[in-house]
Amino acid sequence: MFKILKYSFFDLIRSRWSYVYLFFYLTLGFVLLFLNNDLSKAVITLMNVIIILVPLIGTIFGVMYYYDSKEFTELLLAQPVKRASIFLGQYLGVAISLSLSLLIGLGLPFVLYGLFQSSAIWDFVLLLVTGTFLTLIFTGLAFNIALYNENKIKGFSYAILLWLFMAVIYDGLFLMSLILLEEYPLDTFSIGATLFNPIDLSRILILLKLDISALLGYTGAVFQKFFGTGLGFLMALSALALWVALPLLNIYRKSRKKDF
Secondary structure: OHHHHHHHHHHHHOOHHHHHHHHHHHHHHHHHHHHOOOHHHHHHHHHHHHHHHHHHHHHHHHHHHHHHOHHHHHHHHOOOOOHHHHHHHHHHHHHHHHHHHHHHHHHHHHHHHOHHHOOOHHHHHHHHHHHHHHHHHHHHHHHHHHHHOOOHHHHHHHHHHHHHHHHHHHHHHHHHHHHHOOOOOOHHHHHHHHHOOHHHHHHHHHHHHOOOHHHHHHHHHHHHHHHOOHHHHHHHHHHHHHHHHHHHHHHHHHHHHOOO
16 A cells, blocks of 8 residues: 555656645745735635635545546556555545645745744644645545546536535535524534534634634634633544544445445
8 A cells, every 4th residue: 555655646746736736835825924924814814725725626636636547546456456555545645745735835935934933833733734634534535436436527526516515505504504593502503513514614723723713703602612622622623533534434445345
C-alpha cells in the first residue's frame, strides 16, 4: 500500500494542477496579508474560501484521479496485490498531496508575515486542521462515488451534487427546519444536524474560536455552550475523524467485493 501511496503522491506532485492549487493558495495568502494588517481578519476571510473551495477541490481531484488512473489500476489488479491496498494507497496519495498543497500554500505567507509572534496563531492552526480534515473527508467520499459508478459522467455528476448538497442545500434545509420547528426546543436538533455535515461543523468551530459566534444569534449561543467547552470541542474533532474513517472503511469493504 505504501508503494502505491508513494507512486500516487509523486504522480500528483508532478501534475501541473497540483502546482496551480499550491500557487493559488500562495497568492491568496500574500494578497490577504497585503490588504489586511490584522491576521485575525485574514483568517476570517480565508475561512470563507476554504470551507467552500477545499471540499470542492478534494471531490474533483478524487474522482478525476480515480478515473484517469483506471487502466493502471486494472494492471495492478492483475498482480498479486490486495485490492484494498491499491485503492487505499491511491486515496492516501491524493489526500496527502492536496493537504500538503493547502498547508504549504497558506502556511508559508503567514509564517513569513510573523505568525509565530501573533495571537492568531491558534486560530490559523485550527483553520489548517479543519481544511485538512475536509480534504481527507471529501477525497474519501469522491473515491466511494467513483467505486460505485463505472460511468465517468455519472461519477462526476454525483460527486458535484454531493458537494453542492453539503455546501449549499444542506444549510437551506437546516434553516427551513429551524423555522418550521421554532416552537420546539432546538438545542439538541441543532447540534445533531451540525454533526451530520462536516462543512458546517468546521465553519462553526472556526467561528467560535474567533469569538464572533454572536453573529449566529440564538443558535450561536447554543453552539458556544456545547462546542465552546473542551468536551464539545473534542466531540467535534471526533466527529470529523469519524467522517474520515467511515469512507475509508467503505473503500476497504467495497474494493474487496467489487467485480472489476
